[in-house]
Amino acid sequence: MANKFLLWVLISATLWALIWRFVLIVFNGRSNRKRAVGFFHPYTNDGGGGERVLWCAVKAIQELSPELDCIVYTGDHDASSDSLLGRALDRFGVKLLHPPKVVHLYKRKWIEEATYPRFTMIGQSFGSVYLSWEALCKFTPLYYFDTSGYAFTYPVARMFGCRVVCYTHYPTISLDMLSRVHARNSMYNNEALIAKSALLSRCKVIYYTVFSWMYGFVGSCAHLAMVNSSWTESHIGKLWKIPDRTKRVYPPCDTSGLQVLPLERSTDPPKIISVAQFRPEKAQNRQLEAFSVAIKKLHAESPRPKLQFVGSCRNAEDEKRLQNLKDQAVELKVEEDVEFYKNVTYRDLVRLLGGAIAGIHSMIDEHFGICVVEYMAAGAIPIANNSAGPKMDIVLAEDEQQTGFLAQNVEEYADAIVKVITMPETERLEMAAAARRQADRFSEQRFYEDFKASVRPVLCPTSK
Structure with a gap:
């Protein structure tokens, strides 16, 4: 009994000491x-x-x-x-x-x-x-x-x-x-x-x-x-x-710095950019699959596009995800059409955005989607996931003009890629201009x- 009492006193004293500290x-x-x-x-x-x-x-x-x-x-x-x-x-x-x-x-x-x-x-x-x-x-x-x-x-x-x-x-x-x-x-x-x-x-x-x-x-x-x-x-x-x-x-979003980029840009080859950290929720593997399907859907006379991944790696896990993407590109036989840019400077990011005709985004329930706004401000037509921020706030019609595409699965992404690549230049420029105006809502x-x-x-x- 005495031992139990002493134990109770010791525990109580320790607890009160921790609380006092x-x-x-x-x-x-x-x-x-x-x-x-x-x-x-x-x-x-x-x-x-x-x-x-x-x-x-x-x-x-x-x-x-x-x-x-x-x-x-x-x-x-x-x-x-x-x-x-x-x-x-x-x-x-x-x-x-x-x-x-x-x-x-x-x-x-x-x-x-x-x-x-x-x-x-x-x-x-x-x-x-x-x-x-x-x-x-x-x-x-x-x-x-x-x-x-x-x-x-x-x-x-x-x-x-x-x-x-x-x-x-x-x-x-x-x-x-x-x-x-x-x-x-x-x-x-x-x-x-x-x-x-x-x-x-x-x-x-x-x-x-x-x-x-x-x-x-x-x-x-x-x-x-x-x-x-x-x-x-x-x-x-x-x-x-x-x-x-x-x-x-x-x-x-750096809309002002990106809006100075010319809307007219080379389509030889047409470049599609993907800007996102190499994290699982960003679902870049889905983008690769869609890109591979899109290439198969393009006519032989259509220009063969390039997909450019631009992102940062926080740790070893991110580095591993990046390597897995490179391996996946080899498996899909599109490694010659895919480029990877890791931890680029802001200046290089602007340069890459300025050369892209489209920007792809595939995270489900992306809370907002800064990269989608950057695509639009830079003149790259967005192809974004049909959920959350891009759906509710960003890829909205501007003066009844479509500003981009929303997609949910590989087939829809592939179809959107094909549409951007094959649409007439005047139509692409009209859509890109409307997207740029819409991006003004999210300026710095x-x-x-x-x-x-x-x-x-x-x-x-x-x-x-």
Whole structure:
């Protein structure tokens, strides 16, 4: 009996010691907050649309509140203030007013996909809590700004006394994902083994349901949630339930820099460009299949097209996916017609866009689709997935003129490729011009205006 009592005392004392340590850390965090905006963006080398948003957001804050320091929390250990300043300009054409300060994170492995072979979503989410704890213990800003979609970090930032702002590109879990598991559809985030099993599918539905409730709770901790599209706004609204604190701000697209490219371009050979990170959800393998089918459908006298993959690799897994695409091109016997460009500079990206007559995109439920807007602004006719952002916000008629094509399967993509290649030059130019006008809705300048209007009440509550 005495031993049990001593054990109870020891456990109680340990628990109270941990709670007291937690209170001290949080109290010190609250009292030591710096007049700064801390941007939580663990991967500052991903090269995608999310990184463009980061640098444009940093620039917007520097213009709106120059008295606030901008801090970037990054897990890239070679990143420095000067290197990030140069990267923003060289990779995205964003000229920051001054270099951001850098806080290096050393626990990034806890948010990496490879760390969680199973229960990846919840594993990465709880891993982000640990990573944000490291970040906020090292530097506690007045404003915590998440630009990478780690909603589980918001309660942590609130406990440190930060005002929480986020720019959400896509929900970690969506009602569409839940419905697909219900329907037992196999996808990159729903293995065939699970899809074929009624029991496993039922278990995953329960897992997703519980996770969606947790996601809704942590997301509601944001003081301001900016979303990038109608599709994302709809899902975040249903999950987070903070409509008065949710603002739609379309992401920044370099429409002005791309609109100077001439619409007339060489079609010998006709080039089709694909701009996306080498990630499973981008479904570049489907593009290769469609390209192979399209070549077979073209008449012998039609020019043989080229497909150009342009993207970035974040890690070894992405490198492996890139190699798999190259191997697939060989298997489909189109390796002579396919080119791969990895981690290109912004200048080279513009050059490649300027030579393409079409741009292809194949991610299902792409939250927005910056690359689709870039195609349109550059004069390349978009061939995009018939879902979410491209369907609801981007590839819409302009003055009753078609601005591109939407497709869902390999056959539809192949047919669209054939149509673009074989359409008369005047028809292509008319469609490309209409697409370019439509792209004006998503300009970088429009982003700055909408972004500042959204964050001003949070950063400058007394301003009118």
